[in-house]
Amino acid sequence: MAEFIYTMKKARKAHGDKVILDDVTLAFYPGAKIGVVGPNGAGKSTVLQIMAGIQTASNGEAFLSPGYTVGILLQEPKLDETKTxxxxxxxxxxxxxxxxxxxxxxxxxxxxxxxxxxxxxxxxxxxxxxxxxxxxxxxxxQLEQAMDALRCPPSDADVKVLSGGERRRVALCKLLLQKPDLLLLDEPTNHLDAESVLWLEQHLSKYEGAVVAITHDRYFLDNVSQWILELDRGRAYPYEGNYSTYLETKSARLKIEGQKDAKRAKRLTEELEWVRQNAKGRQAKSKSRLARYEEM
CATH class of the missing domain: 1.20.5 (Single alpha-helices involved in coiled-coils or other helix-helix interfaces)
Structure with missing residues (x-):
């Protein structure tokens, strides 16, 4: 098998005047656990869809290595409404x-x-x-345990009557059982309770394939990620380590780069301290904190 499961070479993607990828070169290792972060509008979901083959890069190369499989959880997944x-x-x-x-x-x-x-x-x-x-x-x-852990609706329930959150849980359960070599997750913790999130963290930590996840759940990023991929203004910056390590590394880099970034470095330090606090009520995420993060 190839050394890398997925590769981008000088990949470019734009929506009108909005540049998502600007000659980005990246390579993803099999089995790596990667969290994707960046400001709102940075194109995080678009990048996952390119990796899934749903969208394509405008220029350059972006490809899954032969012999590997890929699966994606979209924010609005499609299910077969003729089935239970x-x-x-x-x-x-x-x-x-x-x-x-x-x-x-x-x-x-x-x-x-x-x-x-x-x-x-x-x-x-x-x-x-x-x-x-x-x-x-x-x-x-296995099916029963996964459906129970993710709080899926009853087995015989009609998919047509499910809420958006219920549909996402069913789609996530289906995808995890499918076990693709490259698992792409767009906000996987949305509509999950605390116990389901904990089960998902443990499941992904033991998952044999590579995982690339977009999420606003900072504790999830801390507990699952081995790498953080930051997307910002068309550029992609990989950081080895979990979310807390990323905050430390980026804060130090901004301080070195100059006084003009001192304010952003201070915000990153505050964010790191918040993540390190007791994880009580993790599902009641602080919207003000997340809003401040998206401004960084």
């Missing part, structure tokens, strides 16, 4: 369900006196290996 909640979630493991169905079918075929046992045994062995690799033997339990 459970049926939508099961789409995330459709390949595994198909393998299980074929395994059961082969088992039935072996009961026939006219069966080609050698051929069927070989196929059953191959199927069992794939099912073992997918940890598929307790698939129903």
């Amino acid at each position: 909640v459970l049926e939508n979630v099961q789409e995330g493991v459709a390949e595994t369900i198909a393998l299980m169905a074929r395994f059961n079918q082969v088992s039935e075929e072996m009961a026939s006196p006219d069966a080609d046992y050698d051929k069927l045994l070989a196929e059953m062995g191959a199927l069992q290996e794939k099912l073992d690799h997918a940890n598929a033997w307790d698939l129903d339990s």
Whole structure:
């Protein structure tokens, strides 16, 4: 497999006069956990959609390395409204369900006196290996646990009547069960309660694939991220470490760059101290603090 899961080379993207990416070159490691931050309007969601293949760069290159899969949670995800909640979630493991169905079918075929046992045994062995690799033997339990942890609506609920928040939880559950190599999340903690956010943090920390997440939940960024990617005025600045480390590093850089950035450095220091405070009531996020951050 390639050294990098996703690569941008001199990538450029603009919406009218608004430059989102200005000759940006980046490379993402497999398994990396990356939080994306930046002012409102910096194009964070657009960048994720480029990485998902929904949008394209105007110039340069932006590509997923061959052999890898990608999945994205959009702010307004689409679900199949002809299916129930459970049926939508099961789409995330459709390949595994198909393998299980074929395994059961082969088992039935072996009961026939006219069966080609050698051929069927070989196929059953191959199927069992794939099912073992997918940890598929307790698939129903995995679905139930994920749906419960994310507070999904009842399994038989009609998707057409779900609220926006309920639809996002169903879409997130489906995506996590799908397990893409590159998992792109646009505000994943929106509409989740504190227990669900904690479960998601723990799940992503153990996730084998790469994760790139946009979120205003600073505790989530602190607990999950190994890197922070800052987008600002068409530029992309990677910082190794979690959100607190990013605040420290950027504050120090601004102080070095000169007195003109002293005010921004002070705000970053204040933001860092706020993040370090007791995480009580993390779901009741301070809107004033977030507004100040977006001005930095």
